[in-house]
Amino acid sequence: MSIDQRPIILTGDRPTGQLHLGHFVGSLRSRVGLQDSHHQHILLADAQALTDNADNFEKVRRNIIEVATDYLAVGIDPSKTTICVQSHLPALNELTMLYLNFVTVSRLERNPTIKSEIQMRGFERDIPAGFLCYPVAQAADITAFKASVVPVGEDQIPMIEQTNEVVRRINRQIGRDILPECKALLSSTGRLPGFDGKAKMSKSLGNTIVLNATDKEIKKAVNAMYTDPNHLRVEDPGQVEGNIVFAYLDAFDPNKEEVEELKAHYRRGGLGDGTVKKRLEAVLKKLIEPIRDRRNELAKDPDYIIDVLKAGTEKCQIITQNTLNEVKAGLGMFKF
Numbered sequence: 001m002s003i004d005q006r007p008i009i010l011t012g013d014r015p016t017g018q019l020h021l022g023h024f025v026g027s028l029r030s031r032v033g034l035q036d037s038h039h040q041h042i043l044l045a046d047a048q049a050l051t052d053n054a055d056n057f058e059k060v061r062r063n064i065i066e067v068a069t070d071y072l073a074v075g076i077d078p079s080k081t082t083i084c085v086q087s088h089l090p091a092l093n094e095l096t097m098l099y100l101n102f103v104t105v106s107r108l109e110r111n112p113t114i115k116s117e118i119q120m121r122g123f124e125r126d127i128p129a130g131f132l133c134y135p136v137a138q139a140a141d142i143t144a145f146k147a148s149v150v151p152v153g154e155d156q157i158p159m160i161e162q163t164n165e166v167v168r169r170i171n172r173q174i175g176r177d178i179l180p181e182c183k184a185l186l187s188s189t190g191r192l193p194g195f196d197g198k199a200k201m202s203k204s205l206g207n208t209i210v211l212n213a214t215d216k217e218i219k220k221a222v223n224a225m226y227t228d229p230n231h232l233r234v235e236d237p238g239q240v241e242g243n244i245v246f247a248y249l250d251a252f253d254p255n256k257e258e259v260e261e262l263k264a265h266y267r268r269g270g271l272g273d274g275t276v277k278k279r280l281e282a283v284l285k286k287l288i289e290p291i292r293d294r295r296n297e298l299a300k301d302p303d304y305i306i307d308v309l310k311a312g313t314e315k316c317q318i319i320t321q322n323t324l325n326e327v328k329a330g331l332g333m334f335k336f
C-alpha cells in the first residue's frame with residue numbers, strides 16, 4: 001500500500017441548524033473540490049456546539065443528522081471524506097485537558113473571536129468555562145488529526161493562531177516536532193450577507209436560504225432582497241456596491257462576464273431591479289434544485305446517514321487515539 005502523501009485537512013461545523021447558502025459559498029463548495037487533492041476529515045462539532053447551547057442538547061443532537069445530510073447532498077463523498085461526530089472521540093477531551101496546562105486564561109480572554117462571542121451572547125458576567133476554553137478544544141481537534149490545512153471562515157483565524165501557539169508549546173516541551181503547525185484556508189468569496197442586507201446570515205435572524213429551499217422560498221427570499229434604495233426608477237443609475245442581489249450574483253452566477261455587463265448597465269441606468277432579481281432567482285433555482293432532490297432522497301434513509309457517521313467516527317477514533325498516545329508518550333506521562 002502506498003503512503004498517502006496528500007495534505008491533511010480538518011474542518012468542522014457546529015450542528016446547530018440546517019446549513020444554508022452562506023455555508024455553501026463559505027465552505028461546502030470548496031470541501032467538495034478539496035476531497036480529491038487532500039485527505040479530508042469533517043468534524044460534526046457537537047461538543048463545541050454545547051459550549052453555548054448547554055440548555056439545548058436536543059437541538060444539537062437533532063442537527064447532527066441534518067448537517068450530515070446537507071454534506072452528502074452537496075456532494076461530499078464519504079468514500080473520500082471522513083465525516084465524524086466529535087463527542088464520540090474521547091481522545092479529543094484528553095488532549096484538551098493536557099493542552100489547557102499550556103494556555104493562560106488571559107490569553108483565552110484576549111482571543112478576538114471569543115471576545116466578540118462573549119459580547120454577542122451576553123456572557124460578560126458569567127462565562128461558561130467550557131466556552132472560554134473551546135479554542136483549546138479546537139486546537140485538540142486540529143492537532144489530533146495532524147491537519148496542516150484548515151478551511152474556515154475569517155472569524156476562525158484567531159483559533160488557528162491559538163492552535164499554532166499550542167503546537168509550538170507542546171513540541172518545545174516534548175523536544176520534537178510531533179504536531180504540525182496548520183494554516184487557515186479562506187474561501188475566495190467573502191462572507192455572504194443575509195438576504196435582508198444584514199452582514200450576517202443566520203437562522204435566528206430569518207435571513208438565510210437553506211439548501212433544500214423550495215422554488216417558492218427562493219422566490220420569496222430574492223424578492224425580499226435589499227437593493228439600492230435610491231434606485232427608484234428603472235432609468236436611474238443604480239449602485240452595485242452593497243446591493244445584495246449583485247452580491248449573490250457574484251457568489252453564484254457561473255457567467256461572470258454577463259454579471260459584469262449587468263453591473264455596468266445597472267450603474268448606467270436603464271436596468272430594473274426586477275430584471276436582475278429574475279436572473280438571480282433562476283440561478284439559485286438551478287443551483288438548489290439538484291441539492292434539494294438529493295437531500296430529499298437521502299432523508300428517506302436515515303439509517304444510511306447513521307452508517308456513514310459510524311464508519312467515519314470509528315476511523316477517526318483510531319487516528320485521534322494514536323495522536324494522543326504519541327503526545328502522552330512524548331510528554332513523558334506515566335505508563336503501566
Ligand code: TRP
Pocket residue numbers: 010011012013014043045048138141142150151152156
Ligand atoms: N469553530 C468552528 C465553527 O464554529 C467549528 C469547528 C470545531 C472547527 N472544531 C473545528 C472548524 C476544527 C475547523 C477545525 O464553525
